[in-house]
Amino acid sequence: MGGGAWGHVTDSPCNQSVVRGRDSSHLVNSPSSRQSRLPSPPSPPRQAGAARSKFFPPMDFTVSNYFYYYLFRFSAALGEEIFYITFLPFTCWNINHCVSRRMIIVWSVVMYIGQVSKDILKWPRPHSPPVVKLEVKADAEYGMPSTHAMAATAISFTFFIVTVNQYKVGRDKPYPFELGLIAAFVFSTLVGLSRIYTGMHTVLDVIGGTLISAVLLALSYPAWDLIDHFLLTSPFCPVFSIVVPLLLCYNYPKLDYYSPTRGDTTTILGAGAGAIIGFWLTNQYTPLNSSSETFQLSFPPISSKRLMVMLAKFLVGVFVLLITRQFIRRLALSMLYYWYKVSTSDEEARKRLEIEVPYKFITYSSVGFCATVIVPVLHGLLELI
Structure with a gap:
């Protein structure tokens, strides 16, 4: 989509011509700029596949429509770690364990398939120029399919499907089906x-x-109850939740250059594994509601006191998760650096398979476990119920 924010874009210091174009999918030059443009020096050859930002440094741009700029920058953040580490735990602490659990399972599976598909298909991202890229970190990854679109579709429609089956607004008011469907559609569309x-x-x-995510949702939906029951009751759940994700991460498709997709995939599978083990452990001592039961819960009335409790639970929980993430991350890296006799100042060592996979998996599985076990216990001790 050609975004609503038009801007002036300067290619580089050595090319002083100013062109006028869209921030997103293409660039349209004004007649005056086409006449005054000087030929640019030839660019170094690109590696096959992903766009390499080191060959094409970020282009300067001027935003003339800040509404679209901030709307889509915010929407893009809904597919980043900051959203996952806040929204998914929020549903566990303030809504329902079943809703959170199913979203985490679907999100983990969909994201793994999406990430692997990128590195198998090896379709490049849009070239820059003519496109103005507002993000740099993900530029080393391939483009097809968009895992942001996959995650947004999976999370929003899983949330809608689970809540429409479990909740009603009041004693005589049904779940607002049309409103929930529109909200899921708008969320996934914006992302x-x-x-x-x-x-x-x-x-x-x-x-x-979007289509891949929709197909995966449709194919997996009939098995949701069966998967849920296995992950809550099977004694093999903890072993399964650790061994299978680790095997998938260690056997991730190899590329001829470093890409953050393997690390991101390990992060997702690690968080999912830790959360599932946490749900399983909680169910051993405090049986959770069986997903196969036919029941409907009423949304509790929203009051200022309840909002304050929800906010307090969220702030306490996120604070604990951030502390856990930083502490476990440093501890895991220190142990791995010591084991492999690597200098702690060697930043490139983190990209090695034998270091990246275990440190990210340990870090985020600890975060997932903390979100589903430690934080709820802390909420109980603080009487935030």
Whole structure:
């Protein structure tokens, strides 16, 4: 989508011509700038596949429509770690364990398939120029499919499907089906459009990601109850939740250069594994509601006191998760550096398979376990119920 924020874009210091174009999918030159443009020096050859930001440094741009700019930058953040580490635990602490559990399971599976598909298909991201890329970190990854679009579709529609089956507004009021469906559609659409606006994906990448996620939801939905029952009751759940994700991470598709996709995939699978083990352990001592039961819960009345309790639970929980993340991350890195006799100042060592996979898996599985076990216990001790 050509975003609503038009801007002046300067290619580089050595090319002083100013062109006028969109921030997202293409660049349209004004007649005056086309006449005054000097030929640019040839660019170094790109490696096959992913866009390499070191060859094409970020282009300067001027935002003339801040509404679209901030709307889509915020929407893009809904597919980042900051959203996952806040929204998914929030549903566990303030809504329902079943809702959170199913979203985490679907999110983990969908994201793994999306990340692996990128490195198998090896479709490049949009070139810059002509596209102005507003993000740099993800530029080393391939583009097809858009995992932001996949995650947004999976999370929003899983939340809608689970809540529409379990909740009603009041004694005589049914769940607002149309409102929930519209909210899920708007959420996933905004995230998808934000990836085009920021120049990180083509329209085909976003459509492909959305369709893949929709197909996976449709195929997996009949087995949700069975999977839920196994993960809550089977004595093999902890072993399964650790061994299978680790095997998938260690056997991730290899590339001819370093890409953050393997690390991101390990982060997702680690968080999912830790959360599932936490739900399993909680169910051993405090049986959770069986997902196969036919029941409907009423949304509790919203009062100022309840809002304050929800906010307090959220702030306490996120604070504990951030502390856990930093502490376990440093501890895991220190132990791995010592084991492999690597200098702690060697930042490149973190990209090695034998270090990246275990440190990220240990870190985020600890975060997931903390979110589903430690934080709820702390909420009980603080009487935030």
